[in-house]
């Protein structure tokens with residue numbers, strides 16, 4: 647399939663998510679997640695002061711959210727538009743979150759992922775995330791599944 651011209655010029659340049667981005671973020675979330683977050687959840691993340699970032703071109707084609715507390719950062723969501731997947735954006739965005747979380751003083755970044763999400767699991771494995779445990783029935787309907795909890799330690803114990 648022919649690609650739109652702007653897809654060749656997309657660059658990695660994270661910007662802070664704004665309230666005006668949320669409708670595009672929600673549309674993207676609906677295209678990639680079996681249990682998509684609502685507009686309210688994204689709005690609450692922004693209002694709570696979580697680290698909320700987007701990639702624009704000029705439309706939003708990626709987003710990432712993490713929260714930090716007590717030396718721990720929690721990656722809550724990351725996605726790249728299907729048209730732009732497989733070109734290194736997810737990898738660069740994750741590295742961006744890791745370096746920001748470390749600068750903010752976190753000792754580690756942890757996250758949950760579906761066992762069935764092989765592309766995300768491959769990405770985390772490539773970045774040296776380690777298996778911490780399993781949260782039974784973490785993901786609800788319509789795609790019920792346990793979560794694998796993975797963690798990347800920034801500082802050795």
Ligand SMILES: CC(C)(COP(=O)(O)OP(=O)(O)OC[C@H]1O[C@@H](n2cnc3c(N)ncnc32)[C@H](O)[C@@H]1OP(=O)(O)O)[C@@H](O)C(=O)NCCC(=O)NCCS
Pocket residue numbers: 678679723724725726727730731732733734735736737738758759760763764765766768769770772
């Ligand atoms: C996970 C996601 C963010 C990766 O973004 P991306 O831009 O495609 O990732 P990259 O191009 O940087 O690829 C990084 C690595 O991820 C893995 N990967 C990416 N796509 C893959 C695929 N289709 N199959 C297997 N591994 C894949 C590979 O290890 C890849 O490294 P490599 O290119 O050296 O082999 C993207 O697939 C996505 O948005 N998925 C839907 C939302 C989601 O599942 N988020 C994670 C929730 S925990």
